[in-house]
Amino acid sequence: MNYAQHVLTHLRKDLRLEWRTKDSINGMLFFALLVVVVLAMAFDPASYPDMTRQISGGLLWVALLFAAMTALNQSWARETNNSVLDAHRLSEAPASALFIGKALANFFFVTAVEIVLAPIFTVFYNLQPLGQAWKLLLVLPLGTWALVVNGTFFAALSLRTRNRETLLPLVLLPISMPALLAMIQATTAVLTGQFEPTLWIKVLLAYVIVFTTACVLLFQTVLSAD
Amino acid sequence: MTIGRDPTVAPTIELEGAAVAKPGALPPPRKSSAAEASAAVKLQRVSRLYGSFVALREVSLQLAPGSSVVILGENGAGKSTLLKVVAGLHAPTYGEVTIFGESPRDLRGSVAYMSHATMLYDELTGMENLTYFAGLQNSSPQPMRSNHSSGSRKARLRDRAAQALREVGLDPANPRRVGEYSQGMRQRASLARVLLSEPDLLLLDEPFSNLDLGSAHSMIARLLAHLAQPSPRGLARTLLLTTHQAELARPLAQSTLTMNAGRLVSLRQTPPPQADGDTPAQREGVR
Numbered sequence: 001m002n003y004a005q006h007v008l009t010h011l012r013k014d015l016r017l018e019w020r021t022k023d024s025i026n027g028m029l030f031f032a033l034l035v036v037v038v039l040a041m042a043f044d045p046a047s048y049p050d051m052t053r054q055i056s057g058g059l060l061w062v063a064l065l066f067a068a069m070t071a072l073n074q075s076w077a078r079e080t081n082n083s084v085l086d087a088h089r090l091s092e093a094p095a096s097a098l099f100i101g102k103a104l105a106n107f108f109f110v111t112a113v114e115i116v117l118a119p120i121f122t123v124f125y126n127l128q129p130l131g132q133a134w135k136l137l138l139v140l141p142l143g144t145w146a147l148v149v150n151g152t153f154f155a156a157l158s159l160r161t162r163n164r165e166t167l168l169p170l171v172l173l174p175i176s177m178p179a180l181l182a183m184i185q186a187t188t189a190v191l192t193g194q195f196e197p198t199l200w201i202k203v204l205l206a207y208v209i210v211f212t213t214a215c216v217l218l219f220q221t222v223l224s225a226d
Numbered sequence: 227m228t229i230g231r232d233p234t235v236a237p238t239i240e241l242e243g244a245a246v247a248k249p250g251a252l253p254p255p256r257k258s259s260a261a262e263a264s265a266a267v268k269l270q271r272v273s274r275l276y277g278s279f280v281a282l283r284e285v286s287l288q289l290a291p292g293s294s295v296v297i298l299g300e301n302g303a304g305k306s307t308l309l310k311v312v313a314g315l316h317a318p319t320y321g322e323v324t325i326f327g328e329s330p331r332d333l334r335g336s337v338a339y340m341s342h343a344t345m346l347y348d349e350l351t352g353m354e355n356l357t358y359f360a361g362l363q364n365s366s367p368q369p370m371r372s373n374h375s376s377g378s379r380k381a382r383l384r385d386r387a388a389q390a391l392r393e394v395g396l397d398p399a400n401p402r403r404v405g406e407y408s409q410g411m412r413q414r415a416s417l418a419r420v421l422l423s424e425p426d427l428l429l430l431d432e433p434f435s436n437l438d439l440g441s442a443h444s445m446i447a448r449l450l451a452h453l454a455q456p457s458p459r460g461l462a463r464t465l466l467l468t469t470h471q472a473e474l475a476r477p478l479a480q481s482t483l484t485m486n487a488g489r490l491v492s493l494r495q496t497p498p499p500q501a502d503g504d505t506p507a508q509r510e511g512v513r
Contacts (some may be wrong), residue, residue: 005379009361013347020349020403083343087419091336093362191449225329226316 006093010101018080018109026069032067035059036117036146040124050192052125057187060121061180065094068110068147069169072155075106080159089223097221099152106148107141113142131195139197140218141205143183144213149177153215179207202225264289266427266464269289272276272321273488275306281307283488284321291326291426292462294453296475296496299485305468306341308485309429312466313339325427326461330502335364336459338425340433344416348405352415353398356387359419390418396443417445426457430467431483434474453478 039059045052051226073120079085088098129136154171158164182204189197267289274282283302289295291397297305310316314330314337325333344354360383388398394414402413413436420428428449434442453463469475472482479496 001278006362009358013350013358017349039355078347078349080239082345082348083341084347086339086341086343087359089315089364090337090339092361092364092423093360099351172375191340 003094004086005211006097007101009093010098011104014075014078014102014105015108019103024074024106024109025112025155027070027074028067029116031070031089032063032113032117033120035063036124037169039063045125048179049126053127053130053191054188056121056125056191057184058129058213059125060117060187061183062087063117063178064114064144065147065173065180067113068106068151069172072106072108072148073165073168074160075102075156076155085159087225095220095223096216098223099156099216102150102176103145103149103215105143106152107145108191110144110148111141114116127191129191131190131197133190135197135201136187138201139183139186139204142201142208143179143186146179146183146204147176149208149212149215150179153219153222156219179204179211182207227291228284235452256473260480263326266293266326266461267466268322268324269312269318269320272311272318272323274304274311274316275319280488281462282311282318285488285490287483289464289466291464294465294478295483296468296472296479296481297466297468297483297485298470298472299381299468302487303485304488305485306431306493307488308430309339309341309466309468313429315338315339334425336426336457337429337431338420338423338427339431340416340420341431341511343434344404344412344419345421346404346412346415349403350403351403352391352396352407352411352418353384353387353400355404355415356418356422358392360386360422363423388423390422391415394448395419395441410438410441414441414445415438417448424458425463426459426461427464428452428466430465431466432470434469434471439474442471442474446474449478 011049036059078087079088094215151168151172154166154175155168158167158171161167182200186200186204188199190201245276265288267287269285269287272282272285273280284310285304295310299305307316311318312325312330314323314325314333323330325337330337346352347358350358391398394417395415396411396418404412407415417433419428430449433445437445449465453465456464457463463477467475467478476496482494482496483490484492
């Protein structure tokens, strides 16, 4: 059986588990909506359209980052219940296939949240992109993958620690800073039209390639750790 | 036919370096290979510490392929730790472990481990769980000991999972999720998962706990049938099983190891079963 089939097997299982429980999606959606609504009430976006455009990219990605973190620990908790992770450690399937499958599942969950959140965000913050809006189609998937690939890896790394809910943000936030900066800058560039987002998209792409490669190569070690 | 493995083909078992327990001739090799020539399990002065607690103390043990060994001991004696170290789930703090001449961590797929936990997803049905685990095997999914090899890969995985469930007495069409199973059903589903991978080395940690007598005898019969056949890699299957129910596990035991405080303290050859059978399982027989 080839590698892609192993990845698909893991992905299908994670999607099925989420469909049955809806633990990750519900938690993320509720959290992200709450952040967007509370911030919209905290200041009046309609009265300050220019300032709103300047900060909306940051608000959107920070909301998504924190929302994603609520789901990442959850996705590995399924594997530790009933010690299923031990079955994976003895399985013939490559460990990295488990990682890629789970990261893809998390990517789909966060993307689903973005699809629901985007129109609400646009309405609440009265947003009309002044730059090339189509470039958001590059920024959003790249940014989402950057969040989930590291998040999935570090959630697995913190699995065996006692305070894993606390440890994940402490590790993930600093390491996601370059990606977060690139996502926010690229999104702000599209929304304001004041500068070109291309450089930031390239930075994001480089970040994604480097960290995806590192996570895939190191995951076997993380999975095998006592 | 009497239940229990043929005592005349008991393989060599070495404890603390001394060859003991060899009542009969070794079985003729089924297939000559490097793996067959190696010990199935070899532990050399293995210790395992959890913090300052010593769970295993300088354990040395060598099992030939085809061995079937039951490990007895009180709670905390180190039985589960020993199985986890052999499985490669826990690295030894000191000493060396090899399985068929290789490190356990390099031998994924050849070793199957059944623990107290089911290692199954509670939110999936038994069939969904087993189809998933069948899909993680590298080998081409053929139904176990069946001639039906046609059909799509998905259909073959489902056939294989359904067959594994039927062999432990579970209904593949049962729509209940594993989390809704009774304890006995969960144990049987867990056994089906373990046997699905057609392992060379089977490690079972308290497989009969929480099972009624009938279910335990069914499980023993299924295990005996499994052990009687060579693995797909042509090796005689090896079993290491821990239990508190020595009498119940007797049909599976060529030899019985006893552990205490992290040490292997004794090894005795299990007496051959009487012709008329002296345990309920032996009386039941294997068909």
